[in-house]
Amino acid sequence: xxxxxxxxxxxxxxxxxxxxxxxxxxxxxxxxxxxxxxxxxxxxxxxxxxxxxxxxxxxxxxxxxxxxxxxxxxxxxxxxxxxxxxxxxxxxxxxxxxxxxxxxxxxxxxxxxxxxxxxxxxxxxxxxxxxxxxxxxxxxxxxxxxxxxxxxxxxxxxxxxxxxxxxxxxxxxxxxxxxxxxxxxxxxxxxxxxxxxxxxxxxxxxxxxxxxxxxxxxxxxxxxxxxxxxxxxxxxxxxxxxxxxxxxxxxxxxxxxxxxxxxxxxxxxxxxxxxxxxxxxxxxxxxxxxxxxxxxxxx
Numbered sequence: 001x002x003x004x005x006x007x008x009x010x011x012x013x014x015x016x017x018x019x020x021x022x023x024x025x026x027x028x029x030x031x032x033x034x035x036x037x038x039x040x041x042x043x044x045x046x047x048x049x050x051x052x053x054x055x056x057x058x059x060x061x062x063x064x065x066x067x068x069x070x071x072x073x074x075x076x077x078x079x080x081x082x083x084x085x086x087x088x089x090x091x092x093x094x095x096x097x098x099x100x101x102x103x104x105x106x107x108x109x110x111x112x113x114x115x116x117x118x119x120x121x122x123x124x125x126x127x128x129x130x131x132x133x134x135x136x137x138x139x140x141x142x143x144x145x146x147x148x149x150x151x152x153x154x155x156x157x158x159x160x161x162x163x164x165x166x167x168x169x170x171x172x173x174x175x176x177x178x179x180x181x182x183x184x185x186x187x188x189x190x191x192x193x194x195x196x197x198x199x200x201x202x203x204x205x206x207x208x209x210x211x212x213x214x215x216x217x218x219x220x221x222x223x224x225x226x227x228x229x230x231x232x233x234x235x236x237x238x239x240x241x242x243x244x245x246x247x248x249x250x251x252x253x254x255x256x257x258x259x260x261x262x263x264x265x266x267x268x269x270x271x272x273x274x275x276x277x278x279x280x281x282x283x284x285x286x287x288x289x290x291x292x293x294x295x296x297x298x299x
Contacts, residue, residue: 026133026165029084032255038089039259045266047219049093050086050258051234051241054079056225056249069113074251076121080128085255086166087132089262093167093216095139097233101175104144118172119149126156133165139211140174141182169215176235183209210236217241220265222258224250242268 057071064070079096086094098118104111122136129136138153153170186209190196196205207213218234218241226247230238244261246253 026163027131029087029132032081032085034256036256038085038255039263041089041262041266043090046090047242047262047265048091049095049216049218049237050091050220050222050262051095051097051218051238052082053097053221053223053231053233054250054253055223055227055231057251059225060249060251068110069117071251072114072117076125078250078253080125081254082258083129083134083166083168084132085258087134088255089259091166091262093169095169095171095215095218095234097171097174097231099140099172099174100232101141101173101178102232115146115149119146119152122149122152122156122170126152126159129156129168130160130163133163134160135163135165135167136160137167137169137212138172139169139215140172141178142173145173169212171233174211174233176230176232179211180206180236182211207236220244220261222246222261224248224253224257240270240272242270
């Protein structure tokens with residue numbers, strides 16, 4: 001155990017019972033080494049759910065003449081710093097793409113490393129995240145996933161289930177298409193069993209059969225490394241997400257990059273398929289009726 005983790009436990013013990021014991025006096029995350037302070041973003045412009053594709057570990061390692069696994073190891077600190085920054089700025093839901101259903105195609109050596117690494121990161125960081133009030137949730141498929149990884153994920157979920165701070169979704173053995181296909185299969189079985197009618201199948205019903213039905217839709221979708229694609233991550237939930245692609249490899253990423261993405265999001269106009277006809281609005285005469293004056297343009 002590191003000195004930081006020992007200090008975290010001592011502080012928690014001195015504070016008294018944790019969240020499950022009735023206390024919500026969570027520890028503040030560590031500050032950024034630069035002294036950077038979170039920007040002030042109005043609550044109505046703050047995304048509720050931010051999804052992050054943590055990309056660029058392998059390229060970061062290759063550029064330094066290191067094995068790809070060294071890039072994954074360096075990415076752990078980046079994730080912890082981003083979680084700290086999300087808490088500081090006021091994000092309430094954060095999803096991290098840790099291992100996709102397509103990642104099984106990588107070399108057996110890298111897959112074995114990633115399985116063990118994900119297991120160890122969760123075990124190593126869960127107490128610290130718990131002290132910050134983070135509620136940890138696992139989103140992904142069971143088949144093929146190491147039982148030791150599942151055990152650590154479920155232990156972390158159980159430990160933090162009463163926390164009321166940031167909800168952190170660890171997406172391990174996750175794929176957006178697989179999630180939708182699995183939900184459709186469940187619904188098909190219910191139809192065959194006569195428990196629901198085909199005519200009752202709609203978007204709301206399908207959403208209830210996703211891996212984490214309580215997950216809010218993604219407002220802001222972030223990808224590091226400069227690549228500009230979603231890579232099968234939270235496809236259903238990201239239907240109306242704002243996209244921010246940042247040209248920084250994940251091991252070099254920190255909370256300041258997250259804050260920059262949040263500020264970009266705050267400056268955008270979200271219409272969800274609607275539109276505002278500015279020309280028509282400008283053409284309104286000064287003597288418009290009271291009813292017209294009370295009607296927002298475009299509605």
